[in-house]
Every structure is written in structure tokens, then in C-alpha cells.
Amino acid sequence: MIRASRRGDVVRVARLDGGVLSEFWIWDLAAPDGVGDVYTGRVEAVLPAMAGRFVEIGGVAGFLPDSAGGKGLSIGTYVAVRVSRSAQGGKGPRLAVENEEPGEKPGLLRRGDGPLLELVARAAGEILVDDYALIAQLRPRLGERLRYDAMAFDAVLEDEVAGLAEPCAPLPLGAAMHITTAPAAVLIDIDAGAGSEVSQLALNTAIIPEICRQIVLRNLSGGILVDFAGMKPAARLRLAAPLSAALGRDFLKPAFLGFSHLGFAEIVRRRVRPGLHEVLR
Structure with missing residues (x-):
């Protein structure tokens, strides 16, 4: 399901799969990012x-x-x-x-299609929109897939979207990820938290899908370095397969390049649209 909420010239676009937020985009009608133009x-x-x-x-x-x-x-x-x-x-x-x-x-x-129409092209299901003018604009392209819903973004979705503005995110088993963006790369530091009763390998394996989901939601791109929680070099290699599998579900198909000498997992994800941290500045 796709949900779109318009306020002024800004349209927020969310994709939910099984009730879980899997993509989020901001589409500025007055100042589009230019992709596809x-x-x-x-x-x-x-x-x-x-x-x-x-x-x-x-x-x-x-x-x-x-x-x-x-x-x-x-x-x-x-x-x-x-x-x-x-x-x-x-x-x-x-x-x-x-x-x-x-x-x-x-x-x-x-002009290009913008993130909403690009998302619709690769995601099935109905599209809930809370603005009649936007529905009229999209109707020739999307037809009966559109439905008006004044609560296209409900309270739960609003809370999760608000969290994307923060440079950190909670992970399973009490862990957390801290995100630092720079022109040359994005650094993701994993904090294992206190009191975890599972092994470091089990914890790091369990958090990989959520790390990859957050990368997509925030549209982090370019070089991405992930510093997993406290693992010896030989043990890190066991994270390669689950990390590659999780990245394979990303529509941009990022590549896992291996582990650096400093122990970072190196990922390259194509830059297309600006990252969420740039849009929200």
C-alpha cells in the first residue's frame, strides 16, 4: 500500500508492506529534485x-x-x-x-515523474491520498488505484516518520544505530546496548534487516560504512551472507564490498535522489 499526504507544496510519500514502513519520500512540487527531467x-x-x-x-x-x-x-x-x-x-x-x-x-x-509515480510503478496496491487536488492531478496516470483518505498518514505512521529526522534508530534486542553523514561517506555505528543475553554474532545477525530498512527509509547512499558491535575479524565474515541477502531486497541493489582493515562493512549504494538528511535541512 502507498500513502501520500500533502501539506502546501510538499507531498510525503510512504510505502507500507504488511503494515511495515518500507520506503519514505518527500516530493516538493514547487522545487522538485530534478531526477527524470x-x-x-x-x-x-x-x-x-x-x-x-x-x-x-x-x-x-x-x-x-x-x-x-x-x-x-x-x-x-x-x-x-x-x-x-x-x-x-x-x-x-x-x-x-x-x-x-x-x-x-x-x-x-x-519534468520527470517524481518519487510518487516512480514508487507506484514498482509497487502494487491502492494509493491513499489526503488531497483532492493531488488526486485530480494523478488520476490520468493512476486511475482507480487512487482513493481519498483524510487520514492517509495516521498517528502511528506520523510517529515513525518523525523518527526518521533523528540521527539514530532503535534496533532489535535493545541495540541502536547511530548515523553520521558526510560528503564522502555515511558511517553507521552500532551500539549493542546493555544486558543483551545473546552472542555478538546472534545480535549482529538479528539487526541486519532493520539496518538495511533504515538505509532505504533515509535514502542513505554512496559509500556506507557499518561498524558492527564488537566482533573479531574471523567472526565478522559470518555476517557477509545475511548482509548481502538483506541488501538484495533494496530496489537500488547496493553492493556489499567486504570488511575493511578497520572492521567496517563496506557498502556502495547508488546516489539518485538526495538523502532524507539533505531534504530535511
């Missing part, structure tokens, strides 16, 4: 060392990798491009060539 772009610079080009898309420069269709495009070339990753962390948007005719000057051709 299609522009006419003009190649401004060719950067062989970076295997790509800078492309002006109307007052903003985006990066077009050679692997996303940029190879062979020379300075001054006009090309239609789609935003594949939003501007974030002080960097401009990432672009990919779109197979259509560009316009006569750099600028927006059309």
Missing part, C-alpha cells in the same frame, strides 16, 4: 580525464559520462539529456543522453 543541453567542456563532458542545461552545468552517451560529443553540440542523479553534495546533476531531438537552446523540455 529532460533538458536540451549544450556541451561546454570535454574532460578526457573524467571520461565525460560538462553540459549546460539552462543556467546549470551537469556532468554527462561517456558511458551514458556522451562519448564523441564535441563542444557546442546540442543534445537531449535526462537527469539520472539529482544535484547534491555541492555537485551538479548527473546526466544521460535521451533519444529525442533537442530544442533550439538549453533549457527544460519536461
